[in-house]
Amino acid sequence: MKRNRSARTLPPTENDDWLQPKYRGEFTVRDFNAFNTMKKGFDFSQAVAEADRCLLCHDAPCSKGCPADTKPGEFIRKLQLKNITGAIRTIKTNNILGGACGVLCPTERLCEEACSAMLKSKEMPQGQDRAIRIGEIQRFLVEYSWERGYQVLKKPEQNRGKVAVVGSGPGGLSCAAELAQAGYLVTIFEARPEPGGVIRYGVAPFRFDENFLKKELADIEALGVEFVCNHRIEGEKGAEKLLENGFGAVFIAPGLWKAGELKPGQAPIEGLLSSVDYLESLRDGRLEQTAATFEGKTVAVIGGGAVAMDCADTAARIGAKDVYVVYRRSYLQMPAEEEELQSALETGIHFLLLNQPLDYLTTADNKISGMKIVRTRLGETDDSGRRTPVEIAGSEWNLDVDIVIEAIGNQAEPESPNWYPGVKTDGKHLIQADPETGETTVKGIFAGGDIVRGPSLVVNAVRDGKVAAQAIQQYLNQ
Amino acid sequence: MKSSNQVDLSIDFCGVTFKNPFLLSSSPVSNSAEMVEAAYEAGWAGVAFKTLNSDRIPIIHPSPRMNSYHYGHKKLVGLQNVEQISDRPLKDNLVDFLYLKKKYPDRVLISSIMGFSNAEWEYLAKVSEDNGADMLELNFSCPHMCVEGTGHHVGKAFDLIEKFTSTVKNAVSIPVLAKMTPNITDMTEPALYAKRGGADGIAAINTVSGISEVGLNDLVPKPNVFGIGAISGTSGPAIKPIGLRFIAEMAQCEELNLPLSGMGGIETWIDALEYLLLGAGTIQVTTGIIHYGYRIVEDMIEGLSDFMVEKGIKSVSELVGKANVNLKTTDHFELDRQGITQYNLDACIGCGQCVIICDDAAGQALEWDEKERRPRLIEDKCLSCMICSFVCPVDGLITFKEMPKDWNRRETRTMDQSLEKKLNFMPYKDINVL
Numbered sequence: 001m002k003r004n005r006s007a008r009t010l011p012p013t014e015n016d017d018w019l020q021p022k023y024r025g026e027f028t029v030r031d032f033n034a035f036n037t038m039k040k041g042f043d044f045s046q047a048v049a050e051a052d053r054c055l056l057c058h059d060a061p062c063s064k065g066c067p068a069d070t071k072p073g074e075f076i077r078k079l080q081l082k083n084i085t086g087a088i089r090t091i092k093t094n095n096i097l098g099g100a101c102g103v104l105c106p107t108e109r110l111c112e113e114a115c116s117a118m119l120k121s122k123e124m125p126q127g128q129d130r131a132i133r134i135g136e137i138q139r140f141l142v143e144y145s146w147e148r149g150y151q152v153l154k155k156p157e158q159n160r161g162k163v164a165v166v167g168s169g170p171g172g173l174s175c176a177a178e179l180a181q182a183g184y185l186v187t188i189f190e191a192r193p194e195p196g197g198v199i200r201y202g203v204a205p206f207r208f209d210e211n212f213l214k215k216e217l218a219d220i221e222a223l224g225v226e227f228v229c230n231h232r233i234e235g236e237k238g239a240e241k242l243l244e245n246g247f248g249a250v251f252i253a254p255g256l257w258k259a260g261e262l263k264p265g266q267a268p269i270e271g272l273l274s275s276v277d278y279l280e281s282l283r284d285g286r287l288e289q290t291a292a293t294f295e296g297k298t299v300a301v302i303g304g305g306a307v308a309m310d311c312a313d314t315a316a317r318i319g320a321k322d323v324y325v326v327y328r329r330s331y332l333q334m335p336a337e338e339e340e341l342q343s344a345l346e347t348g349i350h351f352l353l354l355n356q357p358l359d360y361l362t363t364a365d366n367k368i369s370g371m372k373i374v375r376t377r378l379g380e381t382d383d384s385g386r387r388t389p390v391e392i393a394g395s396e397w398n399l400d401v402d403i404v405i406e407a408i409g410n411q412a413e414p415e416s417p418n419w420y421p422g423v424k425t426d427g428k429h430l431i432q433a434d435p436e437t438g439e440t441t442v443k444g445i446f447a448g449g450d451i452v453r454g455p456s457l458v459v460n461a462v463r464d465g466k467v468a469a470q471a472i473q474q475y476l477n478q
Numbered sequence: 479m480k481s482s483n484q485v486d487l488s489i490d491f492c493g494v495t496f497k498n499p500f501l502l503s504s505s506p507v508s509n510s511a512e513m514v515e516a517a518y519e520a521g522w523a524g525v526a527f528k529t530l531n532s533d534r535i536p537i538i539h540p541s542p543r544m545n546s547y548h549y550g551h552k553k554l555v556g557l558q559n560v561e562q563i564s565d566r567p568l569k570d571n572l573v574d575f576l577y578l579k580k581k582y583p584d585r586v587l588i589s590s591i592m593g594f595s596n597a598e599w600e601y602l603a604k605v606s607e608d609n610g611a612d613m614l615e616l617n618f619s620c621p622h623m624c625v626e627g628t629g630h631h632v633g634k635a636f637d638l639i640e641k642f643t644s645t646v647k648n649a650v651s652i653p654v655l656a657k658m659t660p661n662i663t664d665m666t667e668p669a670l671y672a673k674r675g676g677a678d679g680i681a682a683i684n685t686v687s688g689i690s691e692v693g694l695n696d697l698v699p700k701p702n703v704f705g706i707g708a709i710s711g712t713s714g715p716a717i718k719p720i721g722l723r724f725i726a727e728m729a730q731c732e733e734l735n736l737p738l739s740g741m742g743g744i745e746t747w748i749d750a751l752e753y754l755l756l757g758a759g760t761i762q763v764t765t766g767i768i769h770y771g772y773r774i775v776e777d778m779i780e781g782l783s784d785f786m787v788e789k790g791i792k793s794v795s796e797l798v799g800k801a802n803v804n805l806k807t808t809d810h811f812e813l814d815r816q817g818i819t820q821y822n823l824d825a826c827i828g829c830g831q832c833v834i835i836c837d838d839a840a841g842q843a844l845e846w847d848e849k850e851r852r853p854r855l856i857e858d859k860c861l862s863c864m865i866c867s868f869v870c871p872v873d874g875l876i877t878f879k880e881m882p883k884d885w886n887r888r889e890t891r892t893m894d895q896s897l898e899k900k901l902n903f904m905p906y907k908d909i910n911v912l
Contacts, residue, residue: 049551055871058830058846080550116829119871123824 027347030291030319036205038103038212042133047140051079053117054132061114062134068174068462070095072111072134075141088145089152091138092219096177097170099216100199101459102139103208106337110459111135146215155224158185161476164247165189166233169197170458171253171449173220174465175472180223182473187247188225191232193284197255198450199458201280202410204310206317210283238419243444249472251438252420252431253449253465260408262302262357269360271368275307275407282314291318293403300324300371300399302357303407304334305455309341311405312349323349324399328356328376328389352399354378356391361398370400410455420445430454438468446472485783489794491759492653492678492737494612496586498523498782499754499794500775503741503762504590504615504657506561507772511574515581520772521779524586525578526681526762529563529617530571530602532593537565544768545700547690547716554769556716558690560622560701560708563592572609579610588655592617594628596645603646603654613652615739616643616677618668619659619684621711630684633659636671643675653678655739658724660717661687665724666731679737680728681762683721685711686742714765718743722756729757729799745774747781754794755801816887817880818860819867825875826852832866832876840865841890858888 028034042050060073071094078087091098105111108131115131145152160183165172168190176186194200196213221227233239233254242250259274266272281290299320301312304327316323325344327334330353334341345351354376361370374396376389412429422442424432431440431447438446448464450456487498502508502517504526514525531537540560547556564571578587589606591614593599603614618639623629632638639656646654656672658665660683669680687709691700699707721742728734740758744750745766753761766774782794791797828851836844836853843859844866846852853866867876892898 045551052550052552055827055829055831056834057828058833059848059851061851116827116871119827121825121827121872 027317029317030295031317032287032291034206035287035314035317036209038206038209041103041143042136042140044140044144047079047137047144050133050137051076054080055116056080057116061116062111062132065111065113066095066459067110067457068095068097068101068459068466070098070101070111070138070459072138076132076134076137079137079141084141084144085150085152088141088150091141092145092152095459095462096174096220097199097216097458097462098138099142099212100170100208101462102135102137102142103212104199104203104458105135106339106457107131107133107135108338142216143212151222153181153219153223155222156181156183158183158224160184161248162187162246163249163251163472163476164242165251165253166239166242167191167197167252167254167449167451168195168227168229169253169255169449169461170199171255171461171465171468172197172251173217174462175251175253175446175448175469176225176465177220177223178466178469179472180220180225182469184473184476186225188227189231189233190227190229191234191254193230195227195229201283202255202276202307203279204314205283207310234415234419236418237421240420240422240442240445248476249444249446251465251468251472252423252440252445252447252451253461254413254416254451256410256412256450256455258411258413259406260411262406262408263359266360269362269368270366271403272360273403273405275301275303275311275405276410278311278405279307279314282318287318295319296321297402298322298324298400299403299405300326300352300357300401301405301407302326303409304329304336305407305409306336306340307410308405308407309336309344311407313340313344313347315403315405316347316349320403323347324352324401325349326352326355326357326371326373326399328354329386330354330378333378333386354389356389358396360404368401368404370398371404373397373399410450412451416451423447428454436467437471438464439471444475446475483780483783483787485786486792487779487782487786487794489759489798491739492613492655494586494653496523496760497584498779499758499760500750500778501525501586501588501739501760501762502767503764504529504588504617505764506559507764507767509564510566510571511577514574514578517767517772517775518578518582518585521775522585522772524588524612524760526588526590526615527571527575527611529590529592529620530568530606531564531566532598532602533568534594534598537562539565540701540703542701542703545690547712547714554714554765556688556690556712556714557765557768558688558701558710558712559685560703560710562622563617563620568605572605575606575609575611586612588613588615590615590617590657591646592620592623592629593642594625596642599642599645600649603649607650607652611652613655614646614650615655615657615681616646616672617657617684618642618672619657621659621661621685621687622708630659630661630687633668633684634662636668639668640671640675643672643677647676655679655681657681657684659684660720660724660742664727666728666734669728669731669734669736673734673736677736679739679759680734681739681741682724682728683717683742685713686717686720688712713743714769715743715745715749718749718752722752725753725758726756726802726805730802730805745769747778747785750778751782751785751797752801754797755799756805757799757802759795759798814883815880816885817862817878818857819855819862819864819876820879821853821855822875822877823852825872827872828852829871831869831871835865835869839863858886861887 054076063071063073075087075090111134112131118127119129120127162185165176165188168188259276299315355373359372363369375392378387379390382388417425424441433447433452438448446468449461502525508525509528544559549555589611591602618633620629656677725740737759739760740753741762750761833844833846841859841861844853
């Protein structure tokens with residue numbers, strides 16, 4: 001067919017269809033395949049084009065911005081110069097969860113924050129361009145290594161002693177991989193049936209999927225790390241006893257798995273879920289069962305963080321009719337990343353900002369029927385640097401809901417200090433460890449990740465694992 | 479063709495009027511009337527039709543025929559091809575000639591021909607003229623001919639250039655261009671042979687012999703024609719400097735004094751203008767079209783028109799060769815005038831690439847302020863090589879400025895002056911005196 005080479009028509013001005021869902025983050029409700037799959041990342045040409053935008057700075061502010069020291073300045077230069085295996089080696093040597101971090105990191109406030117490619121100058125302080133999409137490039141390189149079968153890390157002979165790691169989340173995995181590469185035989189004890197911790201059981205699968213996680217875990221297994229799942233380290237001195245059972249050192253990184261409650265000690269109500277249990281039910285084989293209970297229901301999610309957004313976003317996708325995020329401060333104070341907030345908005349989540357839930361309303365047969373809420377206004381700035389919510393007297397109202405998910409912030413399990421009584425913990429049951437080494441008050445026991453920091457980023461847990469691995473080697477060499 | 483500036487871009491070239499200087503060169507982009515028609519509709523003023531084949535031997539193209547030379551993510555900075563002459567029957571090509579001349583009488587049809595013998599050259603020249611060709615282009619430069627006395631082998635055997643040109647000139651009355659190979663050291667010499675044979679103009683350059691890529695797994699240079707690679711023609715932006723050089727040298731050769739049709743790596747009006755300024759009267763394009771399609775001529779026309787309006791130039795012919803007065807050999811430089819770079823740090827974004835390359839490839843004239851993330855120039859160490867400005871991502875941040883006559887550049891330091899007493903050395907000029 002002949003092309004019309006001189007066609008010059010103006011674009012149509014009628015049939016304005018910008019309100020169509022396709023412009024608004026369209027998704028298909030109860031499409032479990034899509035629900036369980038991440039969006040495709042860069043392909044080779046896209047990654048090369050993006051890497052070519054990199055200015056290869058003298059001082060690589062991106063590398064300075066990575067808590068785990070993944071060295072983006074180095075791996076992007078390597079990609080630009082077609083040293084692709086070397087680029088992958090840089091990532092995986094410095095960050096065994098380079099793939100997960102590439103996907104999950106809030107890069108715009110880490111490696112990308114000071115990116116020179118934004119072209120900020122005295123003349124143009126706002127910049128003229130966008131940062132290099134470092135996370136996307138990192139993800140591409142790691143996926144490319146799987147696609148091409150590049151094994152950039154080698155398993156050394158492991159004869160330098162045994163180390164136990166409690167918890168197979170990002171912190172535990174990072175510490176284990178580091179020690180395995182240094183020649184230690186590492187065993188990871190995981191309470192749940194599958195390894196991964198928060199990046200398996202605490203995140204929406206369309207943000208980080210099973211398939212990707214399995215490949216990243218395989219890289220760690222290939223280093224000789226042993227996984228013992230369904231094995232909860234608990235009970236009186238459970239963790240400390242590992243030192244007596246042939247392990248030279250222990251790294252504790254179990255994460256935070258107790259969901260905060262609106263009313264601590266609340267008796268169970270049908271339809272009242274914790275974010276921890278709810279998100280886990282999407283990943284442990286109960287997805288369709290959970291979806292069935294949500295279908296056509298009105299759901300409220302309490303909280304404004306990343307977990308709350310994941311809960312709301314997933315609830316809408318598995319079939320809830322309406323999903324409300326109920327948050328006591330306003331939009332700018334929400335702890336979730338901008339990308340997560342946008343995703344929730346595009347999914348059609350209703351944001352009830354400046355609304356403080358007070359209590360639950362139940363039916364005669366103990367089912368949730370609604371929430372008692374009071375309106376708030378923003379007051380003075382608090383210790384977190386955010387303005388505090390102040391309740392407006394007399395503004396109470398009731399919201400009819402069928403299901404409530406509490407996503408108020410994850411906490412340490414209250415009984416956890418009993419597993420390591422010699423280890424000093426604080427009032428929130430968080431372990432007090434040296435931030436530079438992970439050392440605790442018990443010789444040979446180190447800790448890191450959320451159990452030390454409180455809720456934090458995957459990349460920070462990776463960093464803690466690396467730091468502790470160094471300290472553990474020093475300790476074992478003494 | 480709608481253009482912001484309606485400028486007459488026509489030019490007389492070898493006695494033929496072209497409505498603008500932009501032509502398709504003889505290649506896959508000018509393979510048939512169907513294609514050339516689309517090019518004419520896009521605005522091209524003429525075509526050097528794909529080199530005719532006299533049907534003496536069948537032409538079979540290797541498969542695959544081409545390979546792209548990428549630079550980073552930028553595709554086709556160069557193109558390599560093992561293209562042959564037209565694989566169509568002569569009759570079909572000539573019917574297409576008639577069609578094009580009937581429908582587009584104002585466009586110039588140049589017939590590219592290549593023969594193996596005097597008789598074949600003469601035959602192809604005549605049938606071209608008899609079927610509407612306005613001009614001939616003698617292909618003395620196809621880099622893929624292996625038989626002696628053909629293609630680029632003619633372009634390297636100068637007496638054959640003269641012989642075949644003269645044969646053609648005696649057979650036809652239309653103007654004749656000789657198309658030259660760049661795979662020699664000096665093009666003026668074969669061009670003079672063509673002139674002696676009666677050529678009315680020179681077309682240059684054909685593709686540069688090259689190898690664009692080697693397959694790392696199969697060890698076959700590309701294009702990989704079922705396990706075999708070959709040295710073959712490289713074209714595209716990568717070879718523009720070579721093309722400009724040959725055009726300028728021929729334009730400056732007073733003895734030659736022939737119209738030149740320039741080509742080699744032209745994609746934009748600026749590339750085309752550079753060819754014009756160095757002596758080309760028309761310009762030809764293939765690889766630019768292989769990359770972007772015929773539509774690029776729209777930007778060439780608009781860009782050149784706006785440039786001419788801005789500079790108050792009335793006719794393209796005023797531009798031809800205009801830069802050659804400023805093109806001299808390096809011994810003409812005024813070495814007592816020196817300059818350095820200057821930095822507008824208000825526009826600096828702090829990437830520091832300038833510091834890296836000044837340290838590693840120039841005069842170590844930049845210091846890095848780690849806290850401010852800014853370079854600081856040590857003026858008397860600057861070599862004025864300007865490489866910092868080539869890597870700087872901000873336009874106009876780094877510029878050249880001339881320094882006063884009494885300004886001096888610092889000597890490059892030696893690492894350990896104390897070693898001077900151990901030198902085993904006598905200055906060359908002292909030895910010469912002895």
